[in-house]
Amino acid sequence: MKTKGEGRNAAAKIKDYAYGKTPDRFKNASDLQVRFRTGFIYVVLSVVCLLASEYTTLILLAVTAGVCAGEFFYMLRKDAKLPNEILGIASAVMYPIGVFFCGHNGIAIVAIGEMIALLVWYVFYSRARIADVSVSFFGSAYCGLLLCGFMVIRMSIPGFWGGVLALCVFATVWANDSSAYLVGRKIGKHKMAPRISPKKSWEGFVAGLIGSMAAWCLFTFIPGVVISIPQALCFGLACGCAGVLGDFAESRIKRNAGFKDSGTIMPGHGGLLDRTDSLFLVSTVAAVLLVLGGCIPNVF
Template identity: 55%
Template structure:
């Protein structure tokens, strides 16, 4: 009886797939990898732009959801490496940090990180199967995704009106430009491997091409009325963010290779998981926030 029910369910699922395929326009059938990647990337860009320009609250919700999903993908990968992270505490903690940044600024992030550490400490003390390495993975995953997404929230709320949104969009655009230029230059001229063991497809030629593209975008920051920054600081900001983005990309590549994963997930066809798409964004956001504070563009208050 159970086997028959299972066969019926499979048959129903197949009929649904066949019906959906028949109703799909011809130009969308049998799409190439590039077409799939382009369509998925377009949807992602539209969601990013719409959320950020809609205001602080939509930005907060977008960042919280992104942090939660990225941390969940991180924990899923680490479980295959004989780790047992506490996904519930980690995902909730990661998603909470951008929310805390919106409501309470840096104080909220500090308090959120301390609450996260307290929750994991209680879990470790009262659940005998928890190991210290599991606590470390849970804490790192939540902070790596959530705290760095919270930096974007701090940048968004640091400037009035749409200026904060424009600055965050330029942050995103610099990463997209870096990726695009790195891909195009690396494909055309790439001969020298950047990190053959960690990410064999990256080249030094693509690295410098991507860095130039990202720096070019950052020079638009000076055109935002509320952001007072000189050209030299803009160049330093662009170069540092470009380097940070590459570091984030290589860090995620190292994580995936260490646990035997090609992609962090399947949420974004053609790209892998959301963590794959946001690896450079996280470290770039942290570098941008720190430098904007050092340059006096942002005055964070605890």
């Protein structure tokens, strides 16, 4: 059985070997280049999974939920919490799977099953505290339950156009993040919440909302979606605000736990949770607005 030190040495050797095989033009890349390359791979993978089928979309959401939950529990464990990572990660993965196979009832099935399992763990594991149970449940719901909106959206329209619809929701988040980053980086002077997210500015916030609202206008061209331009602009505004709130929530979690990034799986971006934090609330808000607004059929 390998020790942690041997595991790190093996990982370092693999990294050195890969670096040695990397063409010179790709070495010593700037932070912006690394960020762009990582983001490009993530975007391509997401686009392919969303458009391919409902099953590949499910795999994308389940993997995202599991990885993000793992990063979340790692940070909270360092903050002197003792979450049940196995139950938390498994439940996060099961939320989109439950919605896929059982619809809205799947959420209740997973939530009740997780709560019963956590209560059994709490009763029979003397070191567990109520705070640990709460963190375990919150982490799975935060990283898994909130992503279920994408499953609802993807399945609302059969076939290719359902994938396009889900992709457009992703695109609104990317438009929000990219617009806020570029404008805030260039002219951002007035800080929104310096104690939570020092780099966020009001200029970037406004630019992000405009980007989100503009991206939502694409929904008017998708067959099967009944939405007007005023509706799209209002929904874009709401989802833009939801994305910023989701970003602030994750930043607050990191600050409280003493982390700059949630992980290192995405060079230039940090962890997967850092890259997808805005998606969580946007997923839920977009699904609720589209269904209650009569823009898409409620297949469940």
